């Protein structure tokens with residue numbers, strides 16, 4: 001029925017997330033974080049990536065309830081931690097809020113059981129991953 005069923009989720013993930021992270025390195029705003037916080041965010045991001053992959057996989061198998069729960073759990077609070085927010089530029093906070101809003105919207109749609117609508121709303125999540133990554137990177141530590 002849907003084309004996504006015939007695609008490898010990992011391939012989709014590569015197109016949406018890994019490729020932009022790898023190749024979009026010019027002219028980004030550097031965000032300075034203490035080393036320890038950097039390690040925390042890095043770990044948090046890797047979890048988001050695994051969650052992203054799991055959601056694509058769940059969508060391709062009509063496991064919408066699971067997709068909804070994963071989104072809520074891993075994206076519902078954006079990049080975790082109050083400590084981090086003092087280092088985030090306003091634009092980055094905005095992207096973070098967009099991720100939270102997109103995640104809550106996706107979770108709601110997925111719970112309705114409409115796969116196509118859920119896939120469509122998932123695009124808003126992937127879009128925040130891509131826009132934040134193409135705008136910000138971590139720089140040297142303070």
Ligand code: HEC
Nearest residue numbers: 042045046048049052092095096099128129132136137138
């Ligand atoms: C609010 C901004 C923001 C959002 C939203 C965001 N990220 Fe990130 N992410 C970053 C920054 C900044 C880095 C560090 C990139 C660098 O220094 O080159 C990063 C790095 C990563 C990394 C590399 C981690 C490592 O250390 O190996 C992964 C994987 C990742 N993000 C996945 C995701 C996924 C998946 C999403 C969406 C669900 C997402 N991110 C949303 C800001 C964001």
